[in-house]
Amino acid sequence: MLTRAYQHSLNGSHLPSGRPLLEVDHISLFFGGVTALKDVAFTVTEGHVHAVIGPNGAGKSSLLNCISGLYHPQEGQIRLHTADAPHEDGTHGKVHTHALTSLPPHRIARLGVARSFQNIELFSHLTVLDNLMLGRHIHMRHSVLTSMLWFGPARRQEIAHRQLVEEVIDLLQLQAFRNKPVGSLAYGIQKRVELGRALCLQPALLLLDEPMAGMNAEEKEDMARYVLDVHELAGVSVVLIEHDMNVVMDISDRVSVLDFGKLIADGTPDEVKADPAVIEAYLGAEEEDDEVKEALRRQTRHVEEEHRG
Ligand SMILES: Nc1ncnc2c1ncn2[C@@H]1O[C@H](COP(=O)(O)OP(=O)(O)OP(=O)(O)O)[C@@H](O)[C@H]1O
Ligand SMILES: [Mg+2]
Numbered sequence: 001m002l003t004r005a006y007q008h009s010l011n012g013s014h015l016p017s018g019r020p021l022l023e024v025d026h027i028s029l030f031f032g033g034v035t036a037l038k039d040v041a042f043t044v045t046e047g048h049v050h051a052v053i054g055p056n057g058a059g060k061s062s063l064l065n066c067i068s069g070l071y072h073p074q075e076g077q078i079r080l081h082t083a084d085a086p087h088e089d090g091t092h093g094k095v096h097t098h099a100l101t102s103l104p105p106h107r108i109a110r111l112g113v114a115r116s117f118q119n120i121e122l123f124s125h126l127t128v129l130d131n132l133m134l135g136r137h138i139h140m141r142h143s144v145l146t147s148m149l150w151f152g153p154a155r156r157q158e159i160a161h162r163q164l165v166e167e168v169i170d171l172l173q174l175q176a177f178r179n180k181p182v183g184s185l186a187y188g189i190q191k192r193v194e195l196g197r198a199l200c201l202q203p204a205l206l207l208l209d210e211p212m213a214g215m216n217a218e219e220k221e222d223m224a225r226y227v228l229d230v231h232e233l234a235g236v237s238v239v240l241i242e243h244d245m246n247v248v249m250d251i252s253d254r255v256s257v258l259d260f261g262k263l264i265a266d267g268t269p270d271e272v273k274a275d276p277a278v279i280e281a282y283l284g285a286e287e288e289d290d291e292v293k294e295a296l297r298r299q300t301r302h303v304e305e306e307h308r309g
Helices: 060-067 105-110 128-134 144-149 152-171 187-199 217-232 245-249 269-273 276-308
Strands: 020-031 034-045 049-053 075-083 095-099 113-116 205-209 237-242 254-259 262-267
Touching: 020 060, 034 049, 034 060, 034 075, 034 237, 034 254, 049 060, 049 217, 049 245, 060 205, 060 237, 105 113, 113 187, 128 152, 128 187, 152 187, 187 205, 187 217, 217 237, 217 245, 237 245, 245 269, 254 269, 254 276, 262 269, 262 276
Parallel strands: 034 262, 049 237, 049 254, 113 205, 205 237
Antiparallel strands: 020 034, 020 075, 075 095, 254 262
16 A cells, blocks of 8 residues: 655546536447447546446447547537636635537647557657656646756746656556666556556546556456556546456446447446346357357368368
């Protein structure tokens, strides 16, 4: 357990815990004849880890792309609620509602929505520290050039940014790798750096697209713990996309399940686990996997026989 007191809040949201943070309001997204999302609606609550799960091609990444503004759904709305900083007497700041569906990605990022991608998108030749510092650029008032000159306000700014980045390094236990080029690190560590970069934005909402993809069981468990730390120690609200139902059940407050672009279940982990539609979607996917595996086995046997013959 971490005992150090952090100087910087990593949670960029001033909304009171338990309030609606993000409302996905009946969105549909089409690519030509393909329906990626159909009438999907659910609410993410401030302070929650909200998992979105579903089989391959269910529309999970498309949903995240709609929230972060890379895709624009043809139907429905997505609203983000933000609040001003609390008043001096402790009362909550004014709440603002933003229609994300009409904003470009950089404006949505400025509202505090940070994300990681399904494939690692880091600067592999730069060190962990530099990648995390770059994650701060959105908050930097002084340009990188004046920062390099290291004078006056730019210097103070640089020091404050550096402190925050060091706290992220501490939270995610990246100390041993801070000066290593990201490209030289194990895959699991790179994914953790990506989580760190998103966290350096002091997000109001953190979107994680399969942060555990391609990991072995131990790495997955590690990553799940870091996501939990981000939530419990840093207080950041998270939308977590995952393929593997078991991984998310332990760490999520709420789970939405997509299948073929439709929301087939939405509830607590226990409710969702017991839902017949969910069980069917996952069993169906497993049967399909088995069929593919069997076909591959047959093919391999065939090739081996040809070689022998
Ligand atoms: N840019 C695009 N152009 C055309 N079709 C797309 C595009 N993005 C997604 N799709 C389609 O939308 C559907 C949902 O895809 P999406 O990537 O959102 O699924 P996913 O749940 O993230 O799957 P995975 O588990 O494989 O990551 C798929 O049929 C996909 O082919
Ligand atoms: Mg995806």
